[in-house]
Amino acid sequence: MKFYDFKAAPNPRRARMFMAEKGINDVEIIQVDLGNVEQLGNEYRAINPSGTVPALVLDDDTLIAESVAICRYFEELQPLPPLMGRNAKEKAQVEMWQRQVELQGYLPAGDTFRNHNKRFAGRAIPGPENYEQIPELVVRGRARVEHFLDILDQRLGASEFVANDVFTIADITAFILIEFAGWSKIAVQEKHANLQRWYQDTKSRPSADA
Amino acid sequence: MKFYDFKAAPNPRRARMFMAEKGINDVEIIQVDLGNVEQLGNEYRAINPSGTVPALVLDDDTLIAESVAICRYFEELQPLPPLMGRNAKEKAQVEMWQRQVELQGYLPAGDTFRNHNKRFAGRAIPGPENYEQIPELVVRGRARVEHFLDILDQRLGASEFVANDVFTIADITAFILIEFAGWSKIAVQEKHANLQRWYQDTKSRPSADA
Numbered sequence: 001m002k003f004y005d006f007k008a009a010p011n012p013r014r015a016r017m018f019m020a021e022k023g024i025n026d027v028e029i030i031q032v033d034l035g036n037v038e039q040l041g042n043e044y045r046a047i048n049p050s051g052t053v054p055a056l057v058l059d060d061d062t063l064i065a066e067s068v069a070i071c072r073y074f075e076e077l078q079p080l081p082p083l084m085g086r087n088a089k090e091k092a093q094v095e096m097w098q099r100q101v102e103l104q105g106y107l108p109a110g111d112t113f114r115n116h117n118k119r120f121a122g123r124a125i126p127g128p129e130n131y132e133q134i135p136e137l138v139v140r141g142r143a144r145v146e147h148f149l150d151i152l153d154q155r156l157g158a159s160e161f162v163a164n165d166v167f168t169i170a171d172i173t174a175f176i177l178i179e180f181a182g183w184s185k186i187a188v189q190e191k192h193a194n195l196q197r198w199y200q201d202t203k204s205r206p207s208a209d210a
Numbered sequence: 211m212k213f214y215d216f217k218a219a220p221n222p223r224r225a226r227m228f229m230a231e232k233g234i235n236d237v238e239i240i241q242v243d244l245g246n247v248e249q250l251g252n253e254y255r256a257i258n259p260s261g262t263v264p265a266l267v268l269d270d271d272t273l274i275a276e277s278v279a280i281c282r283y284f285e286e287l288q289p290l291p292p293l294m295g296r297n298a299k300e301k302a303q304v305e306m307w308q309r310q311v312e313l314q315g316y317l318p319a320g321d322t323f324r325n326h327n328k329r330f331a332g333r334a335i336p337g338p339e340n341y342e343q344i345p346e347l348v349v350r351g352r353a354r355v356e357h358f359l360d361i362l363d364q365r366l367g368a369s370e371f372v373a374n375d376v377f378t379i380a381d382i383t384a385f386i387l388i389e390f391a392g393w394s395k396i397a398v399q400e401k402h403a404n405l406q407r408w409y410q411d412t413k414s415r416p417s418a419d420a
Binding site: 073170 | 346
């Protein structure tokens, strides 16, 4: 198995943190240099036509792109510890929270970052197609993330972890959302006491360094 | 179990089509009148604070919001026929395609629709927070969907169904993307022969009327 990675990017980090929580460390890791736009070169696009990282290539050459699809693969391959729920109800709750974190937090944080940073001028959307930046999305993304941090703080006042009473992929996505939002100077605030507690707990897990 | 629905909206339809494919028909269906913005009223927000449909409420009062989380629940509850993959590799492939359809097609189609339609002035994002429409997103969303239809056509030239050799949730999402994009007059074109073949096949399934 080969895992195509870029150390600094949030999406590959989601998959690496997931693998670290499972103790999976027999995957060959190959860096793709996003700094030099290597992901859009012919060589990498022959591996993953979407031109994105992460991508996992199985020993039979099957391509698994998208960080959550890679997590799904490892969850099925090695169910313990379960990071996507232990039964039908929990699996649905994890999926719900995972998607709410993505739709209300992670994607808006991406809107703010991609539409602001000069490095992404003319390529506001990941992948090979070129789209101009939309400055209004910088503002809207920020407002949406700030609102979502309030929701997350409220949730973490009622629940030890994001989706239920154990650590799951929804915690990984929420943790990396917060680190990623920090790149755009969107920060957890003093009023977010629950979120701060959970963030420090998550940051102290060995997988946070993966 | 109660399923909060709005007949015309694309997200509840994804869950209804999924249930229909599984032959699940013992769920109480309750219409929420999005035409009158009932989803943002106190009564419905006491059920689903996100103010979105669909939402499933289990007999123990657990809330499962988000269409794909509802599908996940039914997949685990009643595995046959499998609509999310039959083994680790397939589950990962389904997740990959499902997400590519959503990120590259379904969400951009939503951008175009929500930021254009006058009914959504001041509420360009689903849910209780108000955000102004961004006209540039109408154009960008359309361009992205049109590009994604080319990708989907190419995929359906190589594969009978979107994710692999059987019908899955990725086909449901792609089918409803196409119907939804039609609301913004984004259409499958004559050059998309594979996509046309697959679209007609999918439209003729009984679940397409769910």
